[in-house]
Amino acid sequence: MVxxxxxxxxxxxxxxxxxxxxxxxxxxxxxxxxxxxxxxxEAGTYIVDLVAREKDGTGPAQxxxxxxxxxxxxxxxxxxxxGKSEQLTTAVSFWSVESVYGTPCEWMSQAMVDPGTDVDSxxxxxxxxxxxxxxxxxxxxxxxxxxxxxEWSVPTDIAFDEAHKAKALFPDCDEQTFQSxxxxxxxxxxxxxxxxxxxxxxxxxxNGERLVVDAYYLxxxxxxxxxxxxxxxxxxxxxx
Numbered sequence: 001m002v003x004x005x006x007x008x009x010x011x012x013x014x015x016x017x018x019x020x021x022x023x024x025x026x027x028x029x030x031x032x033x034x035x036x037x038x039x040x041x042e043a044g045t046y047i048v049d050l051v052a053r054e055k056d057g058t059g060p061a062q063x064x065x066x067x068x069x070x071x072x073x074x075x076x077x078x079x080x081x082x083g084k085s086e087q088l089t090t091a092v093s094f095w096s097v098e099s100v101y102g103t104p105c106e107w108m109s110q111a112m113v114d115p116g117t118d119v120d121s122x123x124x125x126x127x128x129x130x131x132x133x134x135x136x137x138x139x140x141x142x143x144x145x146x147x148x149x150x151e152w153s154v155p156t157d158i159a160f161d162e163a164h165k166a167k168a169l170f171p172d173c174d175e176q177t178f179q180s181x182x183x184x185x186x187x188x189x190x191x192x193x194x195x196x197x198x199x200x201x202x203x204x205x206x207n208g209e210r211l212v213v214d215a216y217y218l219x220x221x222x223x224x225x226x227x228x229x230x231x232x233x234x235x236x237x238x239x240x
Contacts, residue, residue, distance in 0.1 A: 030044070030045045030046055030047045030067060031044075031046055031047065032046070032047040032048075032049050032052075032065075033046050033047065033048055033049075033076045033079045033082075034052075034053075034076075034079050035053075035078055035079055036076055036078065036079070037076075037077055037078055038075050038076075038077070039075055039076040039077075040075055041070060041074050041075060041076055041082070042072070043070065043071045043072045043074075044069065044070070045067060045068070045069045045235075046067070046068055046069075046070065046076075046082070047065050047066070047067055047239075048065065048066040048067075048068060048079065048080065048082075048094065049065045049066075049079070050063050050065075050066070050079075050080060050094055050096075050185065050186055050211075051063055052079070053078070053079045053080050053185070053186035054185050054186055055185065055186060056185070058098075058184040058185055059096045059183075059184040059185015059186060060096055060184075060185065060209040060210075060211070062207060062208070062209055063206060063207075063209050063211065064206065064207065064238045064239050064240065065238075065239045066094065066236060066237070066238060066239070067235075067236070067237040067238075067239055068082065068092070068232065068235055068236050068237075069232065069235035070082055070232055070235075071228065071232075073085060074232075075088070077091070077093070078186075078187075079186070080093060080094050080186045080187055081093035081094070082232070084225055084228070084229070087166075088193070089217065089218050089220070089221045089225060090215070090216065090217045090218070090221055090225050090226065090228070090229040091215070091216055091229075092213065092214070092215045092229070092232055092233055093187075093213075093214050094186075094211060094212070094213060094214075095181070095183050095187065095190060095211070095212040095214060096183055096184045096185045096186075096209075096210070096211065096212075097115060097122055097181045097182075097183055097184075097190075097210070097212055098181070098182045098183055098184045099112040099113065099114065099115065099181060099182045100112065100113040100114075100115050100122075100125040100126060100129060100180070100181045101113070101129070101179045101180060101181060101182075102129075103129070103130045103131065104129060104130070104131055104132065104154075104173075104178050104179050104180060104192070105131060105158070105170065105172065105173040105174070105178055106173065106174055107173070107174050107177075107179045108174040108175070109174070112182075113125045113128075113129075115181075117210065118205075118210065119147045119148050119203050119204070119205050119210055120137075120148065122148075122203050122210065122212070123137035123148035123150060123203050124137070126150060126152065126180075126181075126201065126203075127150055127152075129152070129180070131154075131155055131158075132152035132153060132154075133152060133153050133155075134150050134151065134152040135150050135151045135152070136150070137149065137150045137203075138150070140202060142202045142204060142213065142233070142234075142236060143236045143237050143238050144238065145204040145205060145206050145207075145211075145238060146204070146205060147202060147203045147204035147205055148202075148203045149200070149201065149202050149203070150201050150203075151198060151199065151200050151201070152198075152199055152201070153196065153197060153198045153199070154178055154192045154194065154195055154196060154197040155195060155196075156195050156196040156219065157195070158170060158172070158173075158178070158195050159171050159172045160194060160195050161176070165194065168191060168192065168193045168194060177189075177191045178191060178192040179191050179192075180192065180199075190214070192216075193216070193218060194218050194219065195219060196218065196219030197216055197217070197218050197219065198216060198217055199214055199215070199216040200214075200215045200216070200230075200233070201213070201214055201215075202215075202233070206238060207238075213233065213236065215229055215230070215232075215233045217229055
């Protein structure tokens with residue numbers, strides 16, 4: 001079973017930002033995140049415009065913009081993800097899932113799983129992927145949108161190339177990657193970053209469009225950073 005993070009008291013700065021966001025609605029001075037990988041961010045509130053980050057026109061066309069608040073030490077990842085530190089020890093990213101890999105390690109030899117078009121079918125497909133020790137999907141609400149929530153992980157004992165950790169190489173897997181799904185729109189394949197990685201997945205119905213919020217942390221991520229990650233997720237607001 002995947003263990004969720006133990007929540008600790010958040011830092012005064014982040015707590016204050018979250019309180020202001022909750023009380024005051026959208027931030028009129030929030031910056032919209034654009035292209036750029038590993039772009040350092042100041043603490044504050046930002047706008048994620050997934051439709052504007054479309055690369056081929058295959059993703060949802062009606063998604064609202066997303067407001068999200070981060071503390072110091074976070075980075076922009078190409079306008080559709082935000083992570084802690086240049087090593088991205090924790091991160092939040094947004095996905096329009098197209099197909100789920102039949103198995104995450106020997107993924108080239110297995111048929112893809114069709115996750116349908118609704119929340120329940122995708123939650124079922126993800127929960128059934130081998131090697132993930134997924135929790136049972138449960139009903140959830142995030143930022144006023146309903147959906148399903150589950151956690152899954154990467155095996156802690158899987159072979160991993162520590163010498164090339166930044167490239168997330170799994171020597172015994174196809175093309176040395178541990179794969180989750182393919183995606184439409186602003187990003188492509190979801191591959192995992194290391195053994196023991198935990199992904200907390202909110203599969204939401206956002207005004208009729210399916211959207212996955214993926215918040216992950218690594219085995220070495222501190223309890224404080226895991227709690228901070230949860231606070232960042234809970235700061236999410238969908239704008240009109």
